[in-house]
Amino acid sequence: MFVYKLLCLVLILRLRAAAPTGSAHLGDSARFWHITDLHLDPTYHVTSDPREVCSSSKGSPASDAGPFGAFLCDSPYRLIQSAFSHMEPLVQAHDFIIWTGDSPPHVSPEKLSTDAVIQLMKNMTLTFRKHFPNTTVFPSIGNHDYWPQDQLPAFTNQIYRAAAELWRDWLKDDALLTLAEGGFYSQLVKPGLRLLSVNTILYYGPNKAVGNGSDPAGQFLWLEKTLAGAAQRLEKVFIIGHVPVGFLPYARNTTAIREEHNERLLSIYRKYSDVITGQFYGHTHRDSVMVLLNHQGKAVNSLFVSPAVTPIKDAKDPFSNNPGLRLYVYDPQDYGVMDIWQYYLNLTEANERRRSDWRLEYVMTEAFGLSDLRPQSLLKLGLELMTPHSDAFLTYFRHFMVGYDSSFTCEGPCWLNQVCAVLYLDQDAYAHCVANEQLWR
Ligand SMILES: [Zn+2]
Numbered sequence: 001m002f003v004y005k006l007l008c009l010v011l012i013l014r015l016r017a018a019a020p021t022g023s024a025h026l027g028d029s030a031r032f033w034h035i036t037d038l039h040l041d042p043t044y045h046v047t048s049d050p051r052e053v054c055s056s057s058k059g060s061p062a063s064d065a066g067p068f069g070a071f072l073c074d075s076p077y078r079l080i081q082s083a084f085s086h087m088e089p090l091v092q093a094h095d096f097i098i099w100t101g102d103s104p105p106h107v108s109p110e111k112l113s114t115d116a117v118i119q120l121m122k123n124m125t126l127t128f129r130k131h132f133p134n135t136t137v138f139p140s141i142g143n144h145d146y147w148p149q150d151q152l153p154a155f156t157n158q159i160y161r162a163a164a165e166l167w168r169d170w171l172k173d174d175a176l177l178t179l180a181e182g183g184f185y186s187q188l189v190k191p192g193l194r195l196l197s198v199n200t201i202l203y204y205g206p207n208k209a210v211g212n213g214s215d216p217a218g219q220f221l222w223l224e225k226t227l228a229g230a231a232q233r234l235e236k237v238f239i240i241g242h243v244p245v246g247f248l249p250y251a252r253n254t255t256a257i258r259e260e261h262n263e264r265l266l267s268i269y270r271k272y273s274d275v276i277t278g279q280f281y282g283h284t285h286r287d288s289v290m291v292l293l294n295h296q297g298k299a300v301n302s303l304f305v306s307p308a309v310t311p312i313k314d315a316k317d318p319f320s321n322n323p324g325l326r327l328y329v330y331d332p333q334d335y336g337v338m339d340i341w342q343y344y345l346n347l348t349e350a351n352e353r354r355r356s357d358w359r360l361e362y363v364m365t366e367a368f369g370l371s372d373l374r375p376q377s378l379l380k381l382g383l384e385l386m387t388p389h390s391d392a393f394l395t396y397f398r399h400f401m402v403g404y405d406s407s408f409t410c411e412g413p414c415w416l417n418q419v420c421a422v423l424y425l426d427q428d429a430y431a432h433c434v435a436n437e438q439l440w441r
């Protein structure tokens, strides 16, 4: 009898972990999925010489290599398939998927070409279509979705045009037109909700192909015009993009986007903060949040950076991330973000067992005792993180690495980088935050 009860309990817990139906918010909520930074490495193969496992380890020994990947390598196709297979039964009829770029592996330019990059983007697009034939996918272009990497131009080119061709099933004609011209687009998700895919690589520091012009590809003008139009029609907007605005959480005083362009984007996002109800990014491969404050210190926008599917880390990096993907829950009336269901694969365990058990890592409102993920709630979280060694910060940092290594601690400068990046997205406020380190102690 006891065994039977135990089995029932295990079954109930497994069902809860597999199908997100237990959350307070899910009753009449709407949802979408976010998957990012797949970074397929077609050379990945488990072999006796750890230096030969994958090109993306660049000669470093991938000694932990197994069928689902290694922490010095980009994704084997099997890892990507396991992620999609996990999502497949969970995706519901009205869900959509956002996919924020980076299909090719981290390898030197000689190992790729424009054609190779297009083939990798095509491979990933077909994988989405195979697993989710009836679901709309909204993609963004990443800094690796170009050859040579990072050098995305502010005008039409073979890769933007190939993307527009590959994504024809998901996007409407007017969206395909701006995608082919400048790598960005706007599309109505449903009446009242618009999605803007912004090409933030045009503002990315390492991109030397874009000159010093104040408005590459006219995207700022387009962004303002599109947001003004949405405001007029009383629509709400989700912003998606590859490289996030704000400061990197693992470095001091470093924006991914050029500083002047970061400031310009933030001023547009503040101006239209009543229209924008969520911003969703990839690129850092780690799990983090940001809350945009207006000049009076009021929280006006919620921003989320989703962890990658690829587990890759550089040989000199102290830690990495387990593969992750997530579900967002939002309010179907005003489109505010209500919750995140973060799923992950324990890569070490999966390789040992030779089986991929993707599991629920956390539900964000439950993990931090929040009522939702609207700007006010994220501000509350940000202020809690300001207490060093707080339970909230320990949990936040464990999630940042997607449970990679619980023995790795983040204190002092590491902690300050994290918390200042959550709350302060512009130069002045961020500088003030890091300069007043002693105030937080
Ligand atoms: Zn990436």
Ligand SMILES: [Zn+2]
Binding pocket: 102, 142, 143, 144, 242, 283, 284
């Ligand atoms: Zn990237």
